[in-house]
Amino acid sequence: MTRQSVTRQSMTGASILWECLEREGVQHVFGYPGGAILPAYDALKGSKIHHILVRHEQGATHMADGYARASGQVGVAVATSGPGATNMVTGIATAMLDSSPIVCITGQVGSKLIGSDAFQETDITGVTLPITKHNYLVTHASEVARTIREAFYVARSGRPGPVLVDITKDAQQSTCEFDWEAAKPQLPGYRPDLSPDRKEYEQALELIHNSKRPVILAGHGIIISGAMNEVREFAERAGIPVALTLLGLGAFPASHPLNLGMMGMHGEAWVNHTIQEADLLLAFGMRFDDRVTGNLKTYASNAKKIHIEIDPAEINKNVKVDVPLVGDLREVLHELLPHVESIDRSEWLDSIDRLKGDAAVRDIQNLPDSGHLYAAHVINDLWRETRDGDTVVVTDVGQHQMWEAQYYKHEKPRSLITSGGLGTMGFALPAGIGAKVARPEADVWVVVGDGGFQMTLCELATIVQEKLKVNIAIINNGFLGMVRQWQEFFYERNYAATPLLNPDFAKLGEAYGIRSMTVTERSQVVPSVQSARQHDGPVLINFRVEQEDTVYPMVAAGASLHEMIRRPSKIVETAADE
Amino acid sequence: MLNTYVVYVENKPGVLTRVASLFRRRAFNIDSLTVGRTEKPEVSRMTITVDADQDQARRIEANLYKLVNVLLVENITNQPAIVRDLAMIKVAATHEARSHVLELASVFRARVVDVAPESLTIEITGAEDKIDGLLEVLRPYGVLEMVRTGIVAMRRGKSSSTVSTATTTDQDVAEEDVSHSV
Ligand SMILES: Cc1cc2nc3c(=O)[nH]c(=O)nc-3n(C[C@H](O)[C@H](O)[C@H](O)COP(=O)(O)OP(=O)(O)OC[C@H]3O[C@@H](n4cnc5c(N)ncnc54)[C@H](O)[C@@H]3O)c2cc1C
Numbered sequence: 001m002t003r004q005s006v007t008r009q010s011m012t013g014a015s016i017l018w019e020c021l022e023r024e025g026v027q028h029v030f031g032y033p034g035g036a037i038l039p040a041y042d043a044l045k046g047s048k049i050h051h052i053l054v055r056h057e058q059g060a061t062h063m064a065d066g067y068a069r070a071s072g073q074v075g076v077a078v079a080t081s082g083p084g085a086t087n088m089v090t091g092i093a094t095a096m097l098d099s100s101p102i103v104c105i106t107g108q109v110g111s112k113l114i115g116s117d118a119f120q121e122t123d124i125t126g127v128t129l130p131i132t133k134h135n136y137l138v139t140h141a142s143e144v145a146r147t148i149r150e151a152f153y154v155a156r157s158g159r160p161g162p163v164l165v166d167i168t169k170d171a172q173q174s175t176c177e178f179d180w181e182a183a184k185p186q187l188p189g190y191r192p193d194l195s196p197d198r199k200e201y202e203q204a205l206e207l208i209h210n211s212k213r214p215v216i217l218a219g220h221g222i223i224i225s226g227a228m229n230e231v232r233e234f235a236e237r238a239g240i241p242v243a244l245t246l247l248g249l250g251a252f253p254a255s256h257p258l259n260l261g262m263m264g265m266h267g268e269a270w271v272n273h274t275i276q277e278a279d280l281l282l283a284f285g286m287r288f289d290d291r292v293t294g295n296l297k298t299y300a301s302n303a304k305k306i307h308i309e310i311d312p313a314e315i316n317k318n319v320k321v322d323v324p325l326v327g328d329l330r331e332v333l334h335e336l337l338p339h340v341e342s343i344d345r346s347e348w349l350d351s352i353d354r355l356k357g358d359a360a361v362r363d364i365q366n367l368p369d370s371g372h373l374y375a376a377h378v379i380n381d382l383w384r385e386t387r388d389g390d391t392v393v394v395t396d397v398g399q400h401q402m403w404e405a406q407y408y409k410h411e412k413p414r415s416l417i418t419s420g421g422l423g424t425m426g427f428a429l430p431a432g433i434g435a436k437v438a439r440p441e442a443d444v445w446v447v448v449g450d451g452g453f454q455m456t457l458c459e460l461a462t463i464v465q466e467k468l469k470v471n472i473a474i475i476n477n478g479f480l481g482m483v484r485q486w487q488e489f490f491y492e493r494n495y496a497a498t499p500l501l502n503p504d505f506a507k508l509g510e511a512y513g514i515r516s517m518t519v520t521e522r523s524q525v526v527p528s529v530q531s532a533r534q535h536d537g538p539v540l541i542n543f544r545v546e547q548e549d550t551v552y553p554m555v556a557a558g559a560s561l562h563e564m565i566r567r568p569s570k571i572v573e574t575a576a577d578e
Numbered sequence: 579m580l581n582t583y584v585v586y587v588e589n590k591p592g593v594l595t596r597v598a599s600l601f602r603r604r605a606f607n608i609d610s611l612t613v614g615r616t617e618k619p620e621v622s623r624m625t626i627t628v629d630a631d632q633d634q635a636r637r638i639e640a641n642l643y644k645l646v647n648v649l650l651v652e653n654i655t656n657q658p659a660i661v662r663d664l665a666m667i668k669v670a671a672t673h674e675a676r677s678h679v680l681e682l683a684s685v686f687r688a689r690v691v692d693v694a695p696e697s698l699t700i701e702i703t704g705a706e707d708k709i710d711g712l713l714e715v716l717r718p719y720g721v722l723e724m725v726r727t728g729i730v731a732m733r734r735g736k737s738s739s740t741v742s743t744a745t746t747t748d749q750d751v752a753e754e755d756v757s758h759s760v
């Protein structure tokens with residue numbers, strides 16, 4: 001059947017749904033069936049879309065999210081009404097805070113029953129109102145096509161985000177004329193395409209040219225906008241060093257001479273010092289999260305600020321800026337680039353190098369030599385083994401996440417996927433599945449804590465059922481490590497509710513039919529990674545690491561960015577230490 | 579400082595909840611919110627007053643624009659505008675007091691809309707402080723019941739707010755003469 005012939009014909013709402021998803025370019029959806037979404041599942045057989053059966057609807061949303069972050073395409077999750085829909089809440093909130101484009105489709109009870117507390121009725125548009133970019137309740141088959149088109153458009157344009165479409169059972173079952181052309185989005189109030197005016201560009205250029213100690217703060221917006229080349233050209237031409245946010249990692253090559261590394265709470269000391277000493281911050285697609293700024297009162301207080309940001313509501317939200325440039329980063333940089341003069345800033349760069357040199361002695365060699373395996377070793381070796389390939393690392397939340405950020409050097413965008421804004425434990429495994437589905441050629445490594453792994457480990461079954469080659473590295477420290485670290489620093493080592501009694505993860509993996517191993521010594525790390533890469537099915541490696549290791553440096557909540565808790569060192573106390 | 583916004587929204591179910599929820603979510607306190615029809619059936623108009631400093635006021639505007647169903651936002655706080663509130667006030671008015679109450683009502687150009695043996699109901703329209711003034715002088719007689727609509731506002735003169743409800747799609751994004759820079 002050609003596209004032309006289906007342009008106008010009578011179809012059920014359920015069939016229209018799949019037809020529209022196909023036309024939006026969807027090839028995979030992650031879902032879980034139930035009564036209110038059954039008509040849609042019944043109509044799935046006529047569609048080219050591949051449905052991946054998850055084990056929990058939270059997993060479906062994280063998979064859609066991982067799919068979106070790995071590919072830049074909208075990810076799709078499907079669930080039934082009531083509990084199916086409410087299970088999606090965490091995944092939706094996660095996508096919202098990290099500006100990830102997903103569309104969630106939920107079944108709803110029949111439109112006549114709405115408001116009657118019918119079986120499995122939940123007001124999911126009400127529940128998700130503050131955690132979606134937009135949401136819809138569809139009660140007629142005739143509204144399905146336009147709503148789906150609008151949902152995809154809203155999810156991926158401007159500042160991306162999650163959109164939920166709740167479709168009543170009768171809207172799925174009843175029939176109507178389907179006309180794709182006539183179902184164009186009607187969004188008169190939605191204006192994702194803003195751009196700065198001349199004067200703002202001129203002010204920005206003036207600040208840039210007058211600055212002696214500028215720093216680029218590179219954020220997730222660079223990756224979303226696809227502005228990697230522009231940022232690089234900008235940095236090189238103007239001779240400006242680049243610090244990255246957690247979600248910005250990969251937006252600028254880690255090996256580039258102008259790359260500084262990650263900023264913020266667990267950023268490198270020299271990066272935070274550089275920011276505090278700067279006279280100009282150029283924020284590119286980042287939102288000055290509190291984990292990035294530390295105490296706002298003392299944050300880069302001598303610096304002017306230029307903020308290039310697509311969302312006007314982010315301007316002056318946390319940090320007051322001198323020149324806002326509201327628009328798509330790539331477009332804004334295109335305007336700026338021809339006017340950027342190359343300026344010799346070697347003095348500034350040299351002074352940063354001195355800070356860097358000081359801090360480098362605290363690197364990985366500084367770990368106590370106790371014969372134990374450290375998470376830093378695991379990550380560092382994993383990086384060495386996988387750096388040359390097309391590798392995507394998907395991390396969970398906690399200490400292992402920070403070590404990944406510090407020791408895995410990301411060269412390319414979309415090579416790190418992690419939950420930054422919501423910090424959702426349980427994210428990594430399902431998001432890794434989504435990433436693998438989106439990029440089957442890529443080598444996907446899920447790096448996950450022993451705590452977070454147990455939140456969504458049911459998705460191991462999804463990996464097996466879908467025959468996905470996903471590698472899982474459990475950083476098993478027997479603790480809810482990041483919380484333990486806070487207890488160590490701020491609650492007098494009162495380890496309340498943080499020690500974990502874990503199952504044998506390798507046996508667990510075997511039970512699912514996944515090749516699994518346990519690693520306890522550094523010498524085993526590289527061979528285990530190599531053997532995992534050679535095996536053509538999924539692999540689980542249980543890395544038993546030092547239990548009470550700590551992520552350094554750390555800016556305590558509320559402290560100034562330059563006041564960092566540093567790894568105690570026997571070697572030298574350096575000038576960079578506060 | 580009290581800021582007054584005129585907000586045009588698509589006339590669709592749930593839009594009022596979206597607007598109200600935004601203020602709750604961002605921890606801004608709505609002082610008053612009114613909503614009603616406009617000259618266009620597909621557009622509703624809200625007048626919202628919020629206590630906010632200049633910075634917050636800008637952020638409120640930017641956040642309102644993030645709602646997909648919001649068509650136009652105007653902060654008319656510092657613009658010449660006609661601002662009206664309507665109140666109905668039921669006052670205890672026994673035989674002796676009745677003529678005093680009637681006199682006060684006429685001083686304030688208020689209308690008596692209901693008369694009962696023990697009470698009078700007065701309707702008054704005007705700026706908020708005028709209504710506050712009437713309330714003040716009626717209080718000694720005993721205010722039995724009172725309701726106010728919250729303000730509605732419109733800019734003075736020829737300048738009028740025009741909203742475009744033209745369709746926006748991937749292909750054609752309507753150019754607006756509204757400044758979004760903040
Ligand atoms: C345990 C833990 C520790 C953490 N520690 C750190 C830390 O030490 N350092 C750190 O940096 N983070 C840390 N984080 C993450 C932190 O919470 C934030 O998630 C992160 O800093 C946000 O980065 P971002 O602003 O670049 O990305 P986002 O939050 O995704 O913001 C992206 C911004 O770019 C804008 N944008 C989107 N598209 C475009 C476009 N096309 N053009 C222009 N702009 C666009 C968006 O509107 C948004 O404002 C930590 C998180 C956890 C869980």
Ligand SMILES: Cc1ncc(C[n+]2csc(CCOP(=O)(O)OP(=O)(O)O)c2C)c(N)n1
Nearest residue numbers: 398399400423425449450451452480481482
């Ligand atoms: C769903 C959820 N619950 C609680 C937390 C709070 N939290 C942040 S890190 C952390 C510990 C994570 O432990 P683990 O997964 O073992 O990783 P580790 O820090 O040990 O590397 C907790 C409980 C969270 N981020 N997400």
Ligand SMILES: [Mg+2]
Nearest residue numbers: 449450479481
């Ligand atoms: Mg742990």
